[in-house]
Amino acid sequence: MTAVVAYWVAIAREHHRWAADTRAQLQDCRRHGLADRRKQLRKELQRQRDRRALAMVKARLTRDEVARVDALRLAELARLPAGLVPGLTIGGRPVLATSSETPP
Structure with missing residues (x-):
């Protein structure tokens, strides 16, 4: 995973954590009958x-x-020809070697 993708995933996880906290507050509002606060929390949760x-x-x-x-x-x-990229071998043979059937 690249750093940029990891950054966005971290943001999504933070949003998820925040939403879980908001849902807990929303349940408290239901228990105590705070309709205005509940409406505000629902809007925040959707955002x-x-x-x-x-x-x-x-x-x-x-x-x-x-x-x-x-x-x-x-x-x-x-x-690229196989010789131009050092280290690209599998079993001692160059990975990008040209076929013997194709012209060079």
Whole structure:
């Protein structure tokens, strides 16, 4: 997980923690008959849910963008001759070696 995605996940977790606290306060309001406070807490809870959902969407979009960039980088590496990328071997053979059937 990249740092950017981890940041958004941390934000979503904080929103979730806050929402859990708000739900506990909401139950207290129900017990004590505080209708105005309950209405305010419901609005705050809905706003927090929206923020959390937005944070998770941003995290997914960021994750997808990172994966896309990595795939492009790997595709560029695949076009390089095997000797230009040191260390890319499996079982002693270069990973990106050109086939003997294809012209060099």
